[in-house]
Amino acid sequence: MLDRATAVTGQDGAYRAGLDAGWVVGGGVNGGYLLAVAAQALGAELADRPDPVALSAYYLSASRPGPADVDVRVLREGGSTATAAADVSQDGVARLSVLATFGDLGRQADDVRTTAVRPDLPPPEECVSHRDATPEEFLDASPLLRRFDLRFDPAALGWARGRPDDSGVLTAWFRLEDEREPDPLALLLAVDALPPVTFTFGAMGWAPTLELTAHVRARPAPGWLLVTHRTRNMAGGLFEEDCEVWDAAGRLVAQSRQLARLPR
Amino acid sequence: MLDRATAVTGQDGAYRAGLDAGWVVGGGVNGGYLLAVAAQALGAELADRPDPVALSAYYLSASRPGPADVDVRVLREGGSTATAAADVSQDGVARLSVLATFGDLGRQADDVRTTAVRPDLPPPEECVSHRDATPEEFLDASPLLRRFDLRFDPAALGWARGRPDDSGVLTAWFRLEDEREPDPLALLLAVDALPPVTFTFGAMGWAPTLELTAHVRARPAPGWLLVTHRTRNMAGGLFEEDCEVWDAAGRLVAQSRQLARLPR
Numbered sequence: 001m002l003d004r005a006t007a008v009t010g011q012d013g014a015y016r017a018g019l020d021a022g023w024v025v026g027g028g029v030n031g032g033y034l035l036a037v038a039a040q041a042l043g044a045e046l047a048d049r050p051d052p053v054a055l056s057a058y059y060l061s062a063s064r065p066g067p068a069d070v071d072v073r074v075l076r077e078g079g080s081t082a083t084a085a086a087d088v089s090q091d092g093v094a095r096l097s098v099l100a101t102f103g104d105l106g107r108q109a110d111d112v113r114t115t116a117v118r119p120d121l122p123p124p125e126e127c128v129s130h131r132d133a134t135p136e137e138f139l140d141a142s143p144l145l146r147r148f149d150l151r152f153d154p155a156a157l158g159w160a161r162g163r164p165d166d167s168g169v170l171t172a173w174f175r176l177e178d179e180r181e182p183d184p185l186a187l188l189l190a191v192d193a194l195p196p197v198t199f200t201f202g203a204m205g206w207a208p209t210l211e212l213t214a215h216v217r218a219r220p221a222p223g224w225l226l227v228t229h230r231t232r233n234m235a236g237g238l239f240e241e242d243c244e245v246w247d248a249a250g251r252l253v254a255q256s257r258q259l260a261r262l263p264r
Numbered sequence: 265m266l267d268r269a270t271a272v273t274g275q276d277g278a279y280r281a282g283l284d285a286g287w288v289v290g291g292g293v294n295g296g297y298l299l300a301v302a303a304q305a306l307g308a309e310l311a312d313r314p315d316p317v318a319l320s321a322y323y324l325s326a327s328r329p330g331p332a333d334v335d336v337r338v339l340r341e342g343g344s345t346a347t348a349a350a351d352v353s354q355d356g357v358a359r360l361s362v363l364a365t366f367g368d369l370g371r372q373a374d375d376v377r378t379t380a381v382r383p384d385l386p387p388p389e390e391c392v393s394h395r396d397a398t399p400e401e402f403l404d405a406s407p408l409l410r411r412f413d414l415r416f417d418p419a420a421l422g423w424a425r426g427r428p429d430d431s432g433v434l435t436a437w438f439r440l441e442d443e444r445e446p447d448p449l450a451l452l453l454a455v456d457a458l459p460p461v462t463f464t465f466g467a468m469g470w471a472p473t474l475e476l477t478a479h480v481r482a483r484p485a486p487g488w489l490l491v492t493h494r495t496r497n498m499a500g501g502l503f504e505e506d507c508e509v510w511d512a513a514g515r516l517v518a519q520s521r522q523l524a525r526l527p528r
Contacts, residue, residue: 053502054475054523056320058347058363060340075351075361076324081474083322085349085361087339097339097349099322099363101474109501111526113465115432116496168379201377210345210365211318213477215523217499232380233516235481237373238317240519252497255504257521259318259479262375 001147001178002186006036008044013072015041019090021065025144026206028062032192033144035212036185038086038098041070046082046102051184053081055100056213063088063095080104105184105219118246119228124173127151133160148193149175151224164202168232170194174225174245182220182247190225191243191256197229198239198263205263210238212258223248237262265411265442266450270300272308277336279305283354285329289408290470292326296456297408299476300449302350302362305334310346310366315448317345319364320477327352327359344368369448369483382510383492388437391415397424412457413439415488428466432496434458438489438509446484446511454489455507455520461493462503462527469527474502476522487512501526 005020017040023033039052068090076083081103088096121127130150131139139145151173158165174190176182182190191214196207226246231239239262245254269284281304287297303316332354340347345367352360385391394414395403403409415437422429438454440446446454455478460471490510495503503526509518 054322056322056363056475056477058318058320058339058365060347075322075358083324083361094339097347097363099320099361099475101322105500111501112499114497114499211320211363211477211479213320213475213521215475215502215504217497217502233378233481233519235376235378235516236369237375238479238481240479252499255497255521257477257519 002176002180002189006033006040006185008037008041008070013045015044015070015072017041017068017070019063019065019068022143023147024065025142029065030144030192031059031209031212032189034063034088034096036188037068038070038088038096039100039185039188041072042084042086042100042102045072045074046084049082049102049104051103051105051219052188052216053101053103054213054215055098056211058097058211059209060094060096064090066090068095105216112251114252116244116252118226118250119171121153121171121173121226124151124224127173128154128157133157147177149177150194159199159202164200167200168197168230170197170200170229172227174227181222182225184216184219187216187220187245187254188214190227190245191254194227194229196260197231197241203263207260207263210259210261212256214254214256216254218251218253220247220253221249221251234262266440266444266453270297270304270449272301272305272334277309279308279334279336281305281332281334283327283329283332286407287411288329289406293329294408294456295323295473295476296453298327298352298360299478300452301332302334302352302360303364303449303452305336306348306350306364306366309336309338310348313346313366313368315367315369316452316480317365317367318477318479319362320475322361322475323473324358324360328354330354332359369480376515378516380508380516382490382514383435385417385435385437385490388415388488391437392418392421397421411441413441414458423463423466428464431464432461432494434461434464434493436491438491445486446489448480448483451480451484451509451518452478454491454509455518458491458493460524461495461505467527471524471527474523474525476520478518478520480518482515482517484511484517485513498526
């Protein structure tokens, strides 16, 4: 499902994608899905360096379901990584501009000296699925919400029940709807799949992303991913949202930060 | 000094800069200085949106003192922000590629609900200047180190004396050498001015940046800046370095994250 929805055709820097209506949320196509589409075109161009290592995405206008062009320009090749730019447009209107470095995560050094600690969360089967907690008409309006399963600690769901805890932290298990195992592509979705962390402050509106940078630090082990979002600096109408993604083996496999507009 | 060293000439997307030998450190020109040069060209192109809000920089090869070309391409204008790409090259060799969103930080909303807490540090006059703690020949080899004053808590300088504390945290006061007051341009320097945080683990080598994204969240108040670096995920030969910059009024004015190679 994910692979088909993000597939691109083309070569020599000119790629074509079909943005899938199944990934719409709120006012447009999901930002993480769009990033995955761009990553598919980048990966096709940089074929022998298959994995996204660092990607920075600047969101220029809301994407719509339908055809999209992805123009890729290689900036540097040689050594273990390569860097390229990708511009996503629809009918000539710029949607997304990306800079990215790709490499081969299967060939990286095997040192792990991570001091970050994976958050505690009850096992997925003791958590509440967002799909069970979301009204049917809302799922219909935002089909993205059917593309994956998010499982929240029932003790930390006050924000969904009108009792925000002002914590600035959201944590959930993440799995794709068809139980497709995670890989670097899926991590690009995982970093933008949870609700905005501003929900924990009772601000339930849409929080459009200006910029999102993701670092993919390892190929994830099979199984559920654990995803946390956190904000510490809501000011001047903007907030940063830091995301960490842990795999089933307990490794911190992706980190991202986005700058987004505070809901009005 | 900073303003002269980062000045650009040109128009209509084609700018020219002179990379100043005074900003060299280790194997090349300092990454924060290079980011400031790119920001000057971006600011010239996006004249009515004077302030960098978000910048993502991908470092492609080591820059040398001397002339550089900065090509700027506007991706989106309209509303309160504009987004553009900048490519810095020397003699046709790509050095740095940047995506950036500019705006007017003087016109932003005045809400501040920051939950991050400014780290404690003794006042600058009770701290040790890096220039007093660094051998003269090392200052000569890395002229960047004379461009600003970093003041460290003497109780937390074990890493400089062969006794690393394995904390993954560095904190210092920052001021430009000529006591030029901080502004958004200076914040771009501040986020890449401290030694690599890997020094606190006793890894004293150079840590080349792959990618650095900075968010400038407010125009800083006059006076010293307080800068912290932190890493939590050293793995696979890479580490992330998060930076926070606080101004003299106690506001969190900039946040950045970079992905860098672990020193060998």
